[in-house]
Amino acid sequence: MRLFEFLITTILWVLLSITVQAQTGKVLGRITAPSGEIIQGASVQISKLNKFSIADSNGLYQLNFLPAGNWNVMVTAQSFSDFHFSINISNDSIQKDIVLLPNHSLQEVVVSGTLKPMVRAESPVPVEVYSAAFFKTNPAPTIFDALQTINGVRPQINCNVCNTGDIRINGLDGPYTMVLIDGMPIVSGLSTVYGLNGIPQSLLERVEIVKGPASTLYGSEAVGGLINIITKKPVNAPLLSVDLFSTTWKETNADIGLKLKVSDKIQSLAGINYFNYQNPVDNNKDNFTDLTLQHRISVFNKWNFERKHNRLFALAARYVYEDRWGGEMNWTKYDRGGTAVYGESIYTKRWELFGTYQLPFKEHLLWMFSVNRHQQNSVYGDMPFIADQQILFSQLTWNKTAGKHDLLTGLALRYTYYDDNTVATAQITNTRQNHPSKTLLPGIFIQDEISLNQQNKLLVGVRYDYNSLHGNIFTPRINYKWNSKDKKNILRVSVGNGYRVANVFTEDHAALTGARQVVFINDLHPETSWNTNVNFVRKLYTGSAVINLDATLFYTYFHNKIIADYDTDPNKIIYDNLDGFAVSKGASLNADITFNNLRIMLGATAMDVYSKENNLRIRQLFTEKFSGVWTISYSFRSIGLTADYTGNIYGPMRLPLLSNTDPRREYSPWWSVQNIHLTKKIKDKLEVYAGIKNILNWTINKGVPFIIARSHDPFDRQVQFDASGNAMVTADNPYGLTFDPTYAYGPNQGIRGFFGIRYTYH
Known part of the structure; x- marks a missing residue:
């Protein structure tokens, strides 16, 4: 009996030792910009291990309990270029400080609030931005249907027979919402009801939403807000x-x-x-x-x-x-x-031409x-x-x-x-x-x-x-x-x-x-x-x-x-x-x-x-x-x-x-x-x-x-x-x-x- 207990104890200690050795590796460090500015909120991840860390208020990150081996690490942060590096984990800690290079193309640029491109965080007009990836979380055949999971925006069905509808912002009827394509007031009047269908979502980059009147820049119809596709x-x-x-x-x-x-x-x-x-x-x-x-x-x-x-x-x-x-x-x-x-039958034909030209x-x-x-x-x-x-x-x-x-x-x-x-x-x-x-x-x-x-x-x-x-x-x-x-x-x-x-x-x-x-x-x-x-x-x-x-x-x-x-x-x-x-x-x-x-x-x-x-x-x-x-x-x-x-x-x-x-x-x-x-x-x-x-x-x-x-x-x-x-x-x-x-x-x-x-x- 004592021999059996000794063998069991020995096996458990060996397994525990192997487990501890396999999980003692870690990587840690600080994330900064070239100027030395601390980058807070950067994401550090090893996707194959499903390991993930967020840099804290001091720019510090840490990935713990990493098994031995060579692993690829990816670092991402808003407004900075992605950074990749490889590490070899044995049973020790690795200090890896990271410097991320700015990438201004990654900053959210909006145009709807002021009629000119600017970084969203700098805009004096609040603009909500929804990417094409957001709309893929609930695939829909039209922009009209796709907006149903945006706060304060509701597609409204107006008829139980022909199912026409409009888009409401903060409770205001559809005609108070201006819909634009690339900044052009394309959808208005008749097409407020019928023209929201048929915008190919394969071409969608993002949707910008401004809640509140925008008549100063866009004129009539932009009373409740605007949706810029x-x-x-x-x-x-x-x-x-x-x-x-x-x-x-x-x-x-x-x-x-x-x-x-x-x-x-x-x-x-x-x-x-x-x-x-x-x-x-x-x-x-x-x-x-x-x-x-x-x-x-x-x-x-x-x-x-x-x-x-x-x-x-x-x-x-x-x-x-x-x-x-x-x-x-x-x-x-x-x-x-x-x-x-009784039936309600609607044939719609619509064509649009629009453009932008910067004068020489x-x-x-x-x-x-x-x-x-x-x-x-x-x-x-x-x-x-x-x-x-x-x-x-x-x-x-x-x-x-x-x-x-x-x-x-x-x-x-x-x-x-x-x-x-x-x-x-x-x-x-x-x-x-x-x-x-x-x-x-x-x-x-x-x-x-x-x-x-x-x-x-x-x-x-x-x-x-x-x-x-x-x-x-x-x-x-x-x-x-x-x-x-x-x-x-x-x-x-x-x-x-x-x-x-x-x-x-x-x-x-x-x-x-x-x-x-x-x-x-x-x-x-x-x-x-x-x-x-x-x-x-x-x-x-x-x-x-x-x-x-x-x-x-x-x-x-x-x-x-x-x-x-x-x-x-x-x-x-x-x-x-x-x-x-x-x-x-x-x-x-x-x-x-x-x-x-x-x-x-x-x-x-x-x-x-x-x-x-x-x-x-x-x-x-x-x-x-x-x-x-x-x-x-x-x-x-x-x-x-x-x-x-x-x-x-x-x-x-x-x-x-x-x-x-x-x-x-x-x-x-x-x-x-x-x-x-x-x-x-x-x-x-x-x-x-x-x-x-x-x-x-x-x-x-x-x-x-x-x-x-x-x-x-x-x-x-x-x-x-x-x-x-x-x-x-x-x-x-x-x-x-x-x-x-x-x-x-x-x-x-x-x-x-x-x-x-x-x-x-x-």
């Missing part, structure tokens, strides 16, 4: 990129990007997006499609020309064709526009231009809507630095032609002739960015526009920025004015459905607003993590706000300027946490959006008081696998009801859409990915008897009306309703799986 430069793009995926609902999406080198000085980048869904589904059994059927193709081409003195010259063009329909399950194209079977002068003069045409042929039941919109935009800016002043001034001109078959462009005469709307909007703006010292910066600006229909419009703004000496703390305060000229028939889908009569009480006047934002950014470093916090308080006051009144008469949508005021106020917080192989991005927004008229306070329709988003990613580096868990959650929203006896909820419940995504990297060129969307299987029909009112009688043939035009309660209509598809606030597409392949060749 930045495409890749041909010089930085891969020669070929392909992204294909399909879902269990039989949706198919293809993104293809191709770089062409025409000559030593001319490079071209082409992209194609194709989306097809032709599988009618009716899971809620109301005889209407749960998801609109779509067939879309978009072609994008961008050209860069190298010129003397590195002057800019870029051209780009895009063409989009889309055929979408939703309606009763037995609808066919032969029923289009008829009264036998010593001074920095930049000319930007765009022209686009949007043609739409649509029917909503038996109601046709035929529209043609053409927009010409031109802008010349001059940038001059003088001492502490960085001046930017510009001349802008926008011409808008709009024609449709509604009362919006009808001239009331005996012959009822058509009268297209033609709006000329010249403007001039100037801003001065003043560097008071290394910690304080002031931005002041003013814009004057002359609207050919509404006259003079002034929009000033002022921004102040303070940062601590180590730039770990940044405070921004902004006050600005915004304005918007509304066109109901290009912005509000409900006005087109034919389900309600559109009524204008008076001529609509431009809306104006004043906005105040306070933004604070804090960077924290711990021994193993980097934490970025971004908090914002916002307040917007509206005068002359145009609100669609669904409440006064359930059979009408009444439009008028508010005889009172409206307010959007709230707070948001973003947290970005990175440590080891894990990254967590969290966001939450609490807000109150309401209008007040005749001492009556009314909460805005389709606006939640709380929303939250998250993206959690973990990388298994040793096997090349990444797992992403994304989602959002929304609080109750007030919804439009048709009568006092309408059995549907006046307020939506709390709801959430959550997704899981796995990506496996196969060598350097190929990735495969798969996942599940909407794992909770949430749809808006849960908890309500129906979402489309009287879906069995979409032409109101069996509805009886009283002398005032109100629907009467009858045996066949016990709730006194009419057909209405506008009870929409979230997705009606349930759980689904997806699988995709990405191929990139440099």
